[in-house]
Amino acid sequence: ETTVAPNTDANASEKRETRKAAKAQAEVARSEREQNDTEETETVVEIAAAPISNVRSLAKHTNTEELEMNKRQDKIAIAQSIENEEVALAAEPVAPIVPLAFNNTLRALKQQVDPNVIKTREGWKDRQGNTHMVEYVEWHAVADILDRIAPTWQHAVRNVAQIGDMVAVTAAITIDGVTREGVGTGTAESEMGIKKAEHDALKRAAVKFGIARELYQRESEVIEREGTAPQSEFPRDPLAKSMADLVTPKQLGMIRALAREAGVDVEEECQSVLRCKTDELSMRAASSFIDHLKNLQQEAASGMRRAS
Template sequence: MKNAELVRAEENDLNETAEETNVLDFSGTLRELRKHVDPNLVRQREGWRDRNGNVRTVDYIEWHTVADILDETAPNWAHSVKYIRVFGDLIAVTVAITIDGVTREGIGTGLTGSEMGIKKAEHDALKRAAVKFGIARDLYKKEFDTFDQTETPDAVPEKLQFPSDPIAKTISDMVTTKQLGMIRSICREHELEPDQECMATMNCKVNELSRKAASSLIDHLLATASPVVPIRRAG
C-alpha cells in the first residue's frame, strides 16, 4: 500500500515538474518570437497616399519568412486551415497556428477569381496568426502608428479593435465601394443587417464609416460570422 502511494506521489511530482517546464519553455519561445525581425528580411510596399498626395510605404515580411522564424524558434509549431468563407468575389481564410498546445488564429482575404488571390488570403492569415505570438509585431505597431497620423489612406491595415472615432471626416476618407460591398455580402450570407451591426459596434451607420473603421467592421464580421465552409479544426 505504501509503495503504491509512493509511486503515485512520484508520478504527481513528475507531472507537476513537466507542466512547469512546459510553461517555462513556452515563455522562452514567446520571448524569442517577439524579438525584432532582422532588417534584411523586411520588405516594403506602397500603403496609401496622404492628403498631400505623398506615398506612404508599409514595412512587412513575407509569409515564408514567418515560417522560417517559426521553424527556427518553435520547431514543434503546426498550422491548419480552419475555415474558408466565400463572399461574392472575395474569399476569407482562417488559419490557426499552434505552439506548445497554444493556438492562435488569423484571417486573410483575397479575390476568388485567381489562385494567387486564394494563396494571398492563406498567407496573410498565417502572418496575422503569427503576429499574435509576437512575430513582427513591431512592424504592425509601426504601421498603425503611421496610419493614425494620416487622414486619407488608400489601404487599411488590420486593426485589432474598433477606432474611437469611426465616422469619416472627409469625402476621401469615406468607406469605399469595395468595403461596402464586402460588408453587405458578409451580412447577407449570415442574415445580418449591416446598419444594425454597425450601430451595435460603432454607433453609426455603415455609409458614415471611415475606411479605417470599415476595415475594423469587416474583420469583426469575418471573426464572428458562422463559418460557411469548415475545413478542419486545429487540435
C-alpha cells in the same frame, strides 16, 4: 314378637325415583357436554374461517422497506453533496498556468525581425496626398522564424469562406499547445487570390505570437496620426479570366506612356498596387490602372512646375 314385612311397593317406588333422577342427571350432563362440544366446534370454525392477520409480517416488511429507502436517500444525499462540492470547485476561477518554456518561446518570437527579410512597398496615402511605404515580411520568412524558434509549431486552415468575389481564409498556428488564429482575404476567382488569403492569414496568426508585430504597430501609429486618403477604386480581382477579357494593346500602350511621364517603373507600380503583371490585367483593371497612372503623372507635372 311380630315381624314387619318390608314395604315392597315403597321400595320399588324409591328405586324408580332414584333411576329417574339418575337418568335426568345423565341427560343434563350429556346436554352440557353436547353444548360444550358445540361451542368448541363453533370456536374452531370461527378461528379457521377468520382471515389470517398479516399485521405483524406487514409491519416487518414495511420496516424493511423504510430502512432500504432511508439508505437509498442517504446515498443520494451524499452523492448530491459531493457533486455540489465538485461543481463549486469547478466554478472557482483558476488562473491559467503558462509553462515557463512557452514564455521563453514568446519572448524569442517577439524579438525584432532581421532587417534583411523586411521588404518595402507603396502602401497608402495620407490626407495630404503623401505616399507612405509599408514594411512587411513574406509568409515564408515567418515560417523560417517559426522553424528556428519553435520547431514543433503546427499550421492548419480552419475555414474558407467566400464573400461575393472575395475569399476569407482563417488560419491557425499552434505552439506548445497554444493556438492563435488570423484571417486573410483575397480574390475568390483565381488560385493566386486564394493563396494570398492563406499567406496573409498565416502572417496575421504569427503576429499574435509576436512575430513582426513592431512592423504592424508602426504602420498603425502612422495611419492613426496622419489619416488615410480615399483609395483608388481598383477591382478586387485584376486578373483576366479569358482572352476576351485581357488588356488590349491600346491600353498597354497608354499604360507605358503614362508610366514614363510619371517617372515610375510600370511593372513595379503594377505589382505594388495590383499584385500582378501588366500583361495579366483584365480590361477593367487596366482602365483603373490607367487612371492611377494619370494621377501620378499629374502629381509629377505639378512637382516640376513648382520646381521651376
